[in-house]
Amino acid sequence: AQKVTQAQTEISVVEKEDVTLDCVYETRDTTYYLFWYKQPPSGELVFLIRRNSFDEQNEISGRYSWNFQKSTSSFNFTITASQVVDSAVYFCALSESGYNTDKLIFGTGTRLQVFP
Amino acid sequence: DAGVTQSPTHLIKTRGQQVTLRCSPISGHKSVSWYQQVLGQGPQFIFQYYEKEERGRGNFPDRFSARQFPNYSSELNVNALLLGDSALYLCASSPLPTSGAYEQYFGPGTRLTVT
Numbered sequence: 001a002q003k004v005t006q007a008q009t010e011i012s013v014v015e016k017e018d019v020t021l022d023c024v025y026e027t028r029d030t031t032y033y034l035f036w037y038k039q040p041p042s043g044e045l046v047f048l049i050r051r052n053s054f055d056e057q058n059e060i061s062g063r064y065s066w067n068f069q070k071s072t073s074s075f076n077f078t079i080t081a082s083q084v085v086d087s088a089v090y091f092c093a094l095s096e097s098g099y100n101t102d103k104l105i106f107g108t109g110t111r112l113q114v115f116p
Numbered sequence: 117d118a119g120v121t122q123s124p125t126h127l128i129k130t131r132g133q134q135v136t137l138r139c140s141p142i143s144g145h146k147s148v149s150w151y152q153q154v155l156g157q158g159p160q161f162i163f164q165y166y167e168k169e170e171r172g173r174g175n176f177p178d179r180f181s182a183r184q185f186p187n188y189s190s191e192l193n194v195n196a197l198l199l200g201d202s203a204l205y206l207c208a209s210s211p212l213p214t215s216g217a218y219e220q221y222f223g224p225g226t227r228l229t230v231t
Contacts, residue, residue, distance in 0.1 A: 004158075035219070043204055045159070045222035091158050101172045102149050102210055102220055106158030 002027045004094050006107035013082050014115050021077040021110045023092030029053070033095040034068065034075045035104065040088045048090075051075065082114045118143070120209050120223035128229045129197050137192045137226045141209030147171070148190040149220065150182060151206040159206055165190055166212070194228075202230045 003026040013019045025034065036048040049059065051068050059066045063080045079086055089109045096103040121140045129135050141148050147166045151159035164172035165184035184190045188209075194201055204227050208220040 037222070042224065043227070044224040045206060045208075047219050047221060050219045093158075096161075102147050102164050102208070103161045103172050103174070104149075104151075104159075104220065105161075108156075108158050 002029075002094055002096060002105050004092050004105055004107035006092055006110050008110045009108070010111040010113070012113045012115065015083060016081050017114075018078060018080050019082050019112065019114075021079075021090050021092075021112065023075045023077065023107060025073050025075065025092070025094045027073075027094060035093040035095075036066065036075075036077050037091045037093065038088045039091060039109070045091070048077075079112075082112075084114050084116055087112060087114045120207055120221055122205075122207050122223040122226050124226060125224070126227045126229075128231060130231055131197055131199060133197050134193065134195045135197060135228060137194075137205050137207075137228070138189065139192070139207030139209075139223060140189045141207075142221055145209035145211050145221075146188050147210045147212055148184055148188065149208045149210075150190070150192045151208065151222075152176070153204040153206060153225070155203070162192070197230045199230050202228060204228075 005024045032053045034051045037045040039045050056068050065078045067076045089111045091106050091109045093104040093106045123138045149164040150162040152162055153159040161174040162176050163182040168184045179195045182192045204225045206225045207223045210218045210220045
């Protein structure tokens with residue numbers, strides 16, 4: 001069965017600290033996609049990144065970076081020099097296998113609080 | 117370009133009633149998915165529609181139904197509401213259903229409270 005685990009329920013940091021959000025996934029597929037979404041208090045899920053299973057290259061976008069390791073089935077997300085505006089719930093998700101489906105399997109989320 | 121829109125924003129219903137939630141996808145997107153997010157949990161997949169046909173269904177009772185219209189907008193219907201149906205209902209759209217090859221964009225959600 002496919003599954004996404006975000007073991008960290010809540011993380012609190014002080015502004016300018018670096019923080020890493022962990023994501024571990026389970027799948028038997030060889031082709032799959034992993035996602036990260038941000039959910040601010042307003043509730044809307046904001047797309048951050050999509051990574052396919054054949055591309056293990058790490059990605060950096062400004063203060064955000066992602067580390068994808070197939071050997072450990074992990075897709076971790078690091079925020080460098082965190083800011084108060086980064087406070088939100090972050091979800092990791094896995095695309096379900098199957099033909100022409102958009103179903104995403106989400107983890108339970110990690111609530112990040114950044115204090116000034 | 118406008119993002120995914122949903123209506124209404126908030127809704128309060130009584131147990132046993134029926135509710136209809138609406139979603140308009142991003143222009144050009146033909147696939148619409150619905151998710152239920154209970155407080156403190158991640159979104160759970162309910163339905164996916166593409167070209168007016170159901171392409172996927174999550175583990176939800178038959179009280180939940182949906183449809184997609186020729187303009188690709190969609191409605192989610194829930195009958196015989198239970199207290200446990202209280203949640204944020206999210207709609208997502210993508211150009212095509214491709215098992216993740218396209219990112220999905222989510223709307224702001226409809227918060228349903230059942231009393």
